[in-house]
Amino acid sequence: MPELPEVEALRDFLAEELTGREIVRVLPVAISVLKTYDPPVTALEGREVTGVARHGKFLAVDAGGLWLVTHLARAGWLQWKDPLPSGAPKPGKGPLALRVALATGAGFDLTEAGTQKRLAVYVTDDPAALPGIARLGPDPLAADFTLERFAGLLDGERRRIKGALRDQGLIAGIGNAYSDEILHAARMSPYKLAGSLSEEETRRLYEALRATLDEAVARSRGLAVARLKSEKKSGLRVHGRAGQPCPVCGDTIREVSFADSALQYCPTCQTGGKPLADRRMSRLLK
Numbered sequence: 457m458p459e460l461p462e463v464e465a466l467r468d469f470l471a472e473e474l475t476g477r478e479i480v481r482v483l484p485v486a487i488s489v490l491k492t493y494d495p496p497v498t499a500l501e502g503r504e505v506t507g508v509a510r511h512g513k514f515l516a517v518d519a520g521g522l523w524l525v526t527h528l529a530r531a532g533w534l535q536w537k538d539p540l541p542s543g544a545p546k547p548g549k550g551p552l553a554l555r556v557a558l559a560t561g562a563g564f565d566l567t568e569a570g571t572q573k574r575l576a577v578y579v580t581d582d583p584a585a586l587p588g589i590a591r592l593g594p595d596p597l598a599a600d601f602t603l604e605r606f607a608g609l610l611d612g613e614r615r616r617i618k619g620a621l622r623d624q625g626l627i628a629g630i631g632n633a634y635s636d637e638i639l640h641a642a643r644m645s646p647y648k649l650a651g652s653l654s655e656e657e658t659r660r661l662y663e664a665l666r667a668t669l670d671e672a673v674a675r676s677r678g679l680a681v682a683r684l685k686s687e688k689k690s691g692l693r694v695h696g697r698a699g700q701p702c703p704v705c706g707d708t709i710r711e712v713s714f715a716d717s718a719l720q721y722c723p724t725c726q727t728g729g730k731p732l733a734d735r736r737m738s739r740l741l742k
Contacts, residue, residue: 473562477504479502482497482555511583511592526554526578527576529568533568618647632717636692637692640704645726705725709721
């Protein structure tokens with residue numbers, strides 16, 4: 457799933473490529489991708505792009521006050537094409553969900569792999585009014601996301617810290633992969649209760665969160681869109697690396713599986729050498 461660093465890199469790329477360009481066509485190939493119908497996607501046609509914003513994991517393209525907003529969900533992606541293929545794409549079982557064409561002949565496709573179709577596209581004059589954006593917590597890259605604010609968010613939290621970090625209503629933009637990376641950098645068990653952290657643990661976690669995301673954004677910035685996925689994977693230390701040696705201590709990275717996802721961690725670095733119970737029915741990731 458694209459998370460904050462990848463979506464931030466996409467925002468930078470699109471801002472460079474789209475700003476000042478005219479949208480000539482917006483073609484939904486999979487109608488289910490559209491979550492709003494008034495105004496229609498055709499209302500974007502003939503408008504000039506004036507900016508691109510990010511809200512958590514949401515991308516928002518500003519076409520003169522009318523916004524094209526998308527959430528890539530778990531298996532969605534953006535493919536930039538210059539030039540776009542000629543002719544209209546045919547609806548079918550392929551990954552293409554929506555195409556945006558510019559007057560320059562370039563444009564981008566929104567695609568989604570797999571059978572669970574969760575990619576979402578909205579057209580709105582106010583992104584903040586969309587329910588998914590309205591419920592977002594603070595952005596962890598924002599200047600006002602201070603240690604004190606972070607500590608206040610965790611105060612009284614009864615959930616495991618892994619689940620708290622992934623809650624978009626608490627902190628926007630962090631998903632399964634970077635929560636694993638943050639907890640490894642903080643040397644903290646994913647099962648630790650968020651509200652039980654000491655001041656020193658809260659500070660350590662905050663510093664790990666900021667450093668992990670800042671480093672990931674720096675690695676991704678300026679890369680071609682096609683390279684962002686591989687860059688993400690290459691930069692991960694524990695997530696997706698079960699069975700491999702920890703790059704810090706050399707212990708074997710372990711995994712806890714759930715119904716539709718998994719977490720990875722290092723026992724030596726994070727849990728005092730003890731393996732975590734693999735509770736498939738756990739509510740940790742809900």
